[in-house]
Amino acid sequence: MLIGATIIGGGFAYLYMKSSNREVLDVATLCPKRGPVGHLAILIDLTDPASMTQMRFARAAIEKHIESVQVGTMISIGTVTPDEGQREGALLMVCKPPSGADADRLTENPKIIEEKYQVAFVQPLAEMLTKTLTISEASSSPIMENLQEFLSRIPDFGGVNNQRLVIFSNLSQHSDVLSFYRGEDWKAFEGKGELTKLARNLSNTEVVLLRLPEPSNQTEILEDFWARYFDVQGAKSVDPIVVGEY
Template sequence: MARSREKGPWFWRGMIGAMLASVFGLFALAAFTAAPATVAETGCRMDRKDPAHTVLLIDQSDPFNPNDLGWVNEFVDNEARTLPRFGRLTVVTPNSADPYDAKIIYSHCSPGSADHANAFLQNPRMIEDTWRDTFYEPMAKEIETALMDKRQPSSPLFEAVYSVADRADFQSSRGDRRIILISDLMQHSEEFSMYRSGTNKEAFSRTRIAGQMPQMSGVEIVARVVPRQEYDLPMSDVKAFWNDYFAQTGAQFSSVN
């Protein structure tokens, strides 16, 4: 009967080398995924290297009704979950009193949702609980309050977009940038009102808004049009107007409905 061949020293050296490589690999993976220093109040990176920044611009010039809360929450939930860990989410509303200073009602960074959890090093359930308790629920509460806010005397959307583009944390060095417009897209301010001028491009070209367009190359703009029983202008014309405006800023505009 043939004797089994004994494993030589090179086999054992290879096994030890493989085990050491696995140990060092795990240490390297843990170091790579280690969390950077963050600001306690916002959960954002102290080095300001936000991997992404999404701004929800909610136009509550006409109050939302309770039936709107469902689709708004679903839409916002999806946007929040797509943010990478430490991605910033800011919620603003137009400011009738000071149009070029949109009201900030929430601005925090995501701790990372369970969708992005590392199954080898993290507990997805704990990740989800942390994401919901420290990030999503506080944001959802602020949004619900904003949606039920009283009717505003104007809707300075162009001015609000300008103020967002001018933010220090919304510049090209801050990773992927998105602006989500939750609105009926009806601009209405002293400088330009679609209720007075419609989508007249010549009238718009004479305004200060047209003369100081922000530079938003690389920014993605997405409109989620608020449903109304009847719109004051054909929505196709309104969307085309916004598309032309954003094309001049260098941004990419689209609508989900």
């Protein structure tokens, strides 16, 4: 009886310890109270049209990145568009919570946790991706400006080591600051004194470029500019992936 009581007591102690050590999540963001364990920032360019094939490819790639990050990672979605209202309406920040597969079957109900995971995390992200991955275009393409605005709004971005930035765009910057359509390049950017304004806020960040094909006469300028840009910004690595039409 003594041995049995000891085993039962040990079992209750184990269950109590598991319950008390469970991560407490913020109700609004689903992030751990202690803060996100990492960041996955996704920037979608709405200023140039893409084919349905390209958008399906981009969505599949983005969804794989979301699936691959660990629980507690903040997923942020932003857009490139000169329309401030459109940028605001397409902004989403939420942490990846535990799914039913992550549940402890001794102390938790996997079905309930999976339902919460689907409703609070999977569905809002799917709806936002459907909303942003649409055929659209604009008169200007302020990629650098909107990227910096987006990153500045992500809480604690730059404060953890596990960070990734995914950009879906043709990378053809076109604004008052710099425009590839005006034949400007990195040297022109430096000559305007804009280099000193770069935030240098991509330290410890892996950058993935889901790049739409650009006009052939701009390829060399684009590649040189963005290689220099992400290097100065402190990016850990840059992985360019061309999103073809077929």
